[in-house]
Amino acid sequence: MQISSASTPPVIVPGANAGSNASAVDGTALGLNGENAATATPVTPTNNAAAPLRRGLSNWDQPLQGDISGAQQALDFLEQSAAQLRSLKSDLSTRLATRQRSDGALEARVRQFSNSWRSRTSASGGTLDSQLNFSTKGSNTSFTVRGLNLSNLRGGAREVIAVSIGGGQNVRSVVLEPGLSDEQIAQRFNDALAPAGVRAEISDDGQLTFSTAESQWANVRDTISLQGGGIRFPGGQLTRVKADAEAPQVDPDTWQTTDLESIRTTLAQVVQSLSKVEQSIASVRQALAQVAARVQSADPTATKGGMDQVAQNFVSTTKQPGYQSLLSITSALAGISRERVMSLLRLRS
Template identity: 60%
Template sequence: MEIAQRPSTTGPSARATANPAPGQAETALGDAGAAIDQAAASKAPAPLRRGLSNMDAPLQNDVSGAQQAIDFLEQTAAQLRALKTDLAAKLTTRNMRDGQVEARVRQFSETWRNRTQASGGTLDAQLNYSNQPSTQRFTVRGMTLANLRNGARETLAISVGGGTAGLRSVHLAPGLSDGEIVSRFDQAMAPAGVRVSVNKDGELVFTAPESAWPGIRDSLAVQGSGIRFPAGQLNRIKADAEAPAVVPEGWGTSDIESMRATLQQVTQALAHVEAALSKVRQELAAASQRVQSELPEIEVAGMGQMAEVFANVANEPGYSALVSLTSALVGINRDRVVSLLRLS
């Protein structure tokens, strides 16, 4: 009696099903992905709102700027502490030949010269923090309220940075208040990137981007009509920069007296740096708090529908369902799961 032979479960067809060729696997992947996409689209889940990677750029700049300023200030404070310790030890032992203090001074001087670049432009020469580019404040001889408020009408032509594009005009007249004088200077010079205020001594204080300061310093000129400033051609005027908080160029180590003076200046500089560091840390804490309060909530509408689609695919037997599940789980690891759970 002939017995009908059953198809072999180990034949080529079965093996192809259990171990599909690369081309077949790619086809199955595409079909499964398309099936999930089509099913999910039919449920029309609500789109996700923006995520952490799309955080507002200004907020990101606040955080990164504060962190960069803190890095510079911490490095500066560490160098000043080391220099202070070495100076005190050298004054105690009166050992003047090892050269360690001189090396410390050179190291700090180099760090301070790189302040603008190292801090990302967030710290000016007084270590005032701002997430805007650092600025340089300066005064100009003769630009005082006492001098500007007196006299007949006069129009001042002020050259800022050279060239006709930097030529500004300020109209002065008897009877102007101090506030009006300052306002006229500020309005006239703002287009050139220079803002104007007044200090307690009645001097006009000009504020310009630190990067533009060398050009302004070397080209600032004014022309009047002979009342407050000379008539004729533009006359160069001297601009005096506000003294920086730290001046390591003046630190001496050649003798006991100069080292004592340097130790005092280093101590003052360290106090100034630590105060600035405390303020920037407060700025960073405030920015971090804003990050937490402005984190977008995850939109959950439609998530249940997407989960249902996924579950339906998982319940279907066969290789296609397996491929769909494994491809959907690619890249899912413990860190991602923990991060998502923390958002709640």
């Protein structure tokens, strides 16, 4: 194969005077190298070429790509977990039906699932929390703080509550007054604690609950301190208080198989966990379908002319032997991973 000169060829700018020096612009000056090399050949103006050329996958909305990837990761993890739970359910049921006592094999199956479940956060890309709620914004841990319950906070005279999270000088003040509604109390805690990465809200059962990023939970749990004015909370120095995380929907570390009674209890827990996982699968599939609908509803007419021109330029460039041809091909393949291709193909299934 004949290798042509490595210098960047001149690019004819549409609309420029072909006879002037301004019409020939060095491709490097335009940034037409690397992944843009496919469009470095002269572009013939068309009716659709008024809009600037835009690149293919790189032109996708980045949050949209993240939503697709996150939903697919969560779905893969949940489906694998559901398969493990169904297998474990079958084993436990067989043991009870035949009244066989536990052995090392059954205990190993439980440990295997438990180890797999511990990877929930990383395996799902941080999109599934302990309640199996799916969110592309990251998983959170919900918790309550002992003493910070609405029945205690409603009554009493005006009081300033100092709350410290993270230690040091990270102290926030919450002013409580007679006559505040539950929502107002939650909002005041939310406003005060938001800079520390903690949100406050009223739960479905009417309790004051807090939440923080799952990655920050350990630090938050171990560093919450309160100080009052002697009305709802004692004055003096900040006092450590206990925070309790919401019980997880699936907790295989508590499953036991030492005897028939514990096997029966574990079977009930496995059945309940499988139901929760299947509900989460349905929820994630719905979210993935919504993302697919966003992809399908995207109007392709705005970029069709430009992309057709890019494709034509790419074909023309790669047909000619030389360095520019090799550069166009390798640039087109750069950054295309198996995961990205699989995520796109799943949208068509």
